[in-house]
Every structure is written in structure tokens, then in C-alpha cells.
Amino acid sequence: MPVALSIQSLKKTYANQLEALKGIDLYVEQGDFFALLGSNGAGKTTAIGIICGLLNKTSGDVEVLGLNQDTHANEIKRLIGLMPQEFNFNPFEPIEEILINQAGYHGITRSDARDQAKVLLIKMQLWGKRFDMAKSLSGGMKRRLMLARALIHQPKILILDEPTAGVDVEIRRSMWSYLKELNAQGMTIILTTHYLEEAELLCRNIAILDDGLVIEQTSMKKLLSKVDQQVLILESLEPLPKDIVSNNFSYERLDNYSLQVVIESKSNITDVLQTLAKQGVSIEHVRSAQNRLETLFLCLTKKKS
Numbered sequence: 001m002p003v004a005l006s007i008q009s010l011k012k013t014y015a016n017q018l019e020a021l022k023g024i025d026l027y028v029e030q031g032d033f034f035a036l037l038g039s040n041g042a043g044k045t046t047a048i049g050i051i052c053g054l055l056n057k058t059s060g061d062v063e064v065l066g067l068n069q070d071t072h073a074n075e076i077k078r079l080i081g082l083m084p085q086e087f088n089f090n091p092f093e094p095i096e097e098i099l100i101n102q103a104g105y106h107g108i109t110r111s112d113a114r115d116q117a118k119v120l121l122i123k124m125q126l127w128g129k130r131f132d133m134a135k136s137l138s139g140g141m142k143r144r145l146m147l148a149r150a151l152i153h154q155p156k157i158l159i160l161d162e163p164t165a166g167v168d169v170e171i172r173r174s175m176w177s178y179l180k181e182l183n184a185q186g187m188t189i190i191l192t193t194h195y196l197e198e199a200e201l202l203c204r205n206i207a208i209l210d211d212g213l214v215i216e217q218t219s220m221k222k223l224l225s226k227v228d229q230q231v232l233i234l235e236s237l238e239p240l241p242k243d244i245v246s247n248n249f250s251y252e253r254l255d256n257y258s259l260q261v262v263i264e265s266k267s268n269i270t271d272v273l274q275t276l277a278k279q280g281v282s283i284e285h286v287r288s289a290q291n292r293l294e295t296l297f298l299c300l301t302k303k304k305s
Helices: 044-051 073-079 095-105 109-123 139-151 169-184 198-204 222-226 268-277 291-298
Strands: 001-013 019-029 035-036 059-064 081-085 156-159 188-192 203-212 212-221 229-236 250-253 258-264 283-288
Touching: 001 044, 001 095, 001 188, 019 044, 019 059, 019 188, 019 203, 019 212, 035 198, 035 229, 044 059, 044 156, 044 188, 059 169, 081 139, 081 250, 095 109, 109 139, 139 156, 139 169, 139 198, 169 188, 169 198, 188 198, 198 222, 198 291, 203 222, 203 291, 212 222, 222 291, 229 268, 268 283
Parallel strands: 035 188, 035 203, 081 156, 156 188
Antiparallel strands: 001 019, 001 059, 203 212, 229 258, 229 283, 250 258
């Protein structure tokens, strides 16, 4: 597959001698939905800043769609749409003008920008508020405005830094749906998030940063296959029997209707349900008690309590 982003031996040392990046290699294929994860201070924001041309690197190479950042910085800015974590628009500017002015930075005519702004604002369910000042928007609306602004110049690569932070579940899921749609249309998306279920749901490949180093880069499927156990909540409509034989799983009774079970890699949920069914226990609902990616993330970054 063609490479959307290629980073080799990238280092960044700040003036205070903080080594934010210690020589990372990173590759993202075109059309991928890629998770870049790491704890606070791991180097994610620094890496994004360098990729987008907002920060100067100390050393190393960055190529975006085959263009070297040292010699094609302006072209690369046109190819990337960035949705930062912090709100950084003028709160006293109408939201339609925010999009039109952003498009102007990329050389798009006001007429074309207005047409594209209409498409995006309708998609974000903000068209009816196009003349409102940005400060009047709710937190969820501001997030959607930030996404629209990142897309106004129709970039090839979309970088999302905590895109759903602070929004409610309904808005988060609608944004997930739209991001999946964009990716299906061929857009390369790079996501950083603290909602690890978000990364597990959306992303096909993943890199984990820790203390300025890439400690893992693989497919999401391969990474999750390293989980050696699952913790699930099983719920029944009928009261559970007093004694349950559990030779292929361990369990804890949460109440008269629900169990928390731990399933090792040698077993699966089907085995557990069959074992329970033989004892007259009919399970109506199964849900995860833990996020598999979170378990691995904590283990890999050595922060597991």
C-alpha cells in the first residue's frame, strides 16, 4: 500500500532539554484508520505538531504522501486537516465565517469556501446556527465545528487529537459514524484518544508511544490477540442458582441476577454459556467488564496497578 505518513528517527528536544521524542519510526498507509496512543507526556502532541508543521523537529525525516517536510512544508499543510484538542477559534466570529476564513488560508475562493461550508455545516447539524457566534455553541457543537474546520479544505489526511473529549455519548457515536464514512471514502485518519474503546472500535492499526519512544506498532487485531483473558458481565432474567459449576471459568456473583466471569484464552464465551445452560442458567445479556485495549495499554506502558 502507498504510504500516507513516513517518520524515521524523529527526535525533538525542547529548549529546557526535555527529550519529547527520542528517535521514533512510524508508518501509516494511505486509507488507514490509525490510532496513536500514549499517556500524557508520551510525545503524541509533539509528534502531531511536527507532522503538521507547527513545531520544528530536532532531527529525523518526515514525509507526507511522498513529500519531504523539509522541502514541501506548504504543500503538506494543504494535505493535512488537524482537529486539535483545545478550542482555538475566535469565539466572537460567526461559525460560517470561521470555516470560510480557514479555507482562505489554503487559497480557496470565498465562493467555493461558502459552498463547502454549507455541506459541512449541514452534515454537522450546525447549518441553522451558521450566523451564531462560536461562543454561543455547546461543547458538543464546538467539537463538531472543529471537525468541520479541519475538513474545509478537503485534506487527504485527517489528524484528530482527542476529538470527542467532553461530549455526550450520542454526539460521540454520531461523530464515530461520520469518521467511519470519511475513512470508507478513502481518507487517511490518525486518531489520538483517551477513550480506548474509541480506538478499538474505529482503528485498524495502532502505535503506542511511551516516554518519547514507539513501544508497539501493529494491527489492532494482532495487538488484541495478546489479551490472555476476558472479563465479562453476564445477566440473567431469572434468579441464579445458589451453586454454579464453573470448571472452564471463574466467577464472582454480583447479585441474584448477574455474574462477573473471567475467561482464560483456552476457553471462550460460547463454552461458558453452554456450561451455564446445562445448569438451567439462561443468560440474556453479555457485556465487557473491561476494555481489552486498556488492559494491554497499561501493561505495555508499565502503569498497571
